[in-house]
Amino acid sequence: MKRIAVFASGFGSNLQALIDFSKNDDLSGEIVLVFSDKSGAYALQRAKNHGIKAVFLDPAQFKTRSQYDEKVADILKEEKIDLVVLAGYMLLIGQNIVAKFKNRIINIHPALLPAFKGTHGIKDAFDYGVKVTGVTVHFVDEGLDSGPIIIQQAVEVTEEDSAETLEEKIHAVEHKIYPLAVKHFCNGRLKILGRKVIIRQ
Numbered sequence: 001m002k003r004i005a006v007f008a009s010g011f012g013s014n015l016q017a018l019i020d021f022s023k024n025d026d027l028s029g030e031i032v033l034v035f036s037d038k039s040g041a042y043a044l045q046r047a048k049n050h051g052i053k054a055v056f057l058d059p060a061q062f063k064t065r066s067q068y069d070e071k072v073a074d075i076l077k078e079e080k081i082d083l084v085v086l087a088g089y090m091l092l093i094g095q096n097i098v099a100k101f102k103n104r105i106i107n108i109h110p111a112l113l114p115a116f117k118g119t120h121g122i123k124d125a126f127d128y129g130v131k132v133t134g135v136t137v138h139f140v141d142e143g144l145d146s147g148p149i150i151i152q153q154a155v156e157v158t159e160e161d162s163a164e165t166l167e168e169k170i171h172a173v174e175h176k177i178y179p180l181a182v183k184h185f186c187n188g189r190l191k192i193l194g195r196k197v198i199i200r201q
């Protein structure tokens with residue numbers, strides 16, 4: 001069983017989807033830690049509700065960002081984490097953590113990368129007037145939303161959609177595909193070849 005840490009700064013609906021999947025299906029990994037940079041993140045409460053260790057670490061308590069990152073790296077080491085799953089984590093992951101956890105950090109982005117990178121993927125796509133957007137699960141590298149893509153799923157934007165209904169559709173897809181990507185990782189099925197990720201059957 002792979003040991004999984006989920007990083008979340010907010011509501012944590014993707015965390016919940018992973019927890020629910022692990023109860024009903026075989027995730028092939030165990031969520032042993034939920035980590036947050038925000039004390040009020042509801043994700044921390046979700047972790048507690050399910051008996052998962054919840055850790056909040058306040059960036060403001062550290063002189064520099066690299067000191068914060070060192071502490072985060074220590075926690076990951078102590079907990080013997082194999083995979084870091086970013087689920088609405090709003091802080092950029094420090095470069096030393098990316099280096100230490102090369103190809104072992106994944107993220108979910110609410111648009112079809114490389115379109116609409118950044119923190120407002122759903123609204124940016126909606127305002128742009130795209131007819132198709134979607135969800136991307138990808139490995140994290142040194143750049144912003146730029147690592148190799150594991151899974152993408154398209155979502156149609158209809159004329160009836162508002163930014164809110166589009167958000168609901170995007171979240172529904174996220175909750176379906178993120179657990180699958182985590183499961184593939186835990187089963188050792190993901191092979192990275194340059195920018196391409198092969199899912200071995």
Ligand code: GRF
Nearest residue numbers: 011012013014088108109110
């Ligand atoms: C999701 O839309 C995800 O794609 C983005 O942040 C949001 C997190 O939502 N990275 P939640 O906290 O999991 O509900």
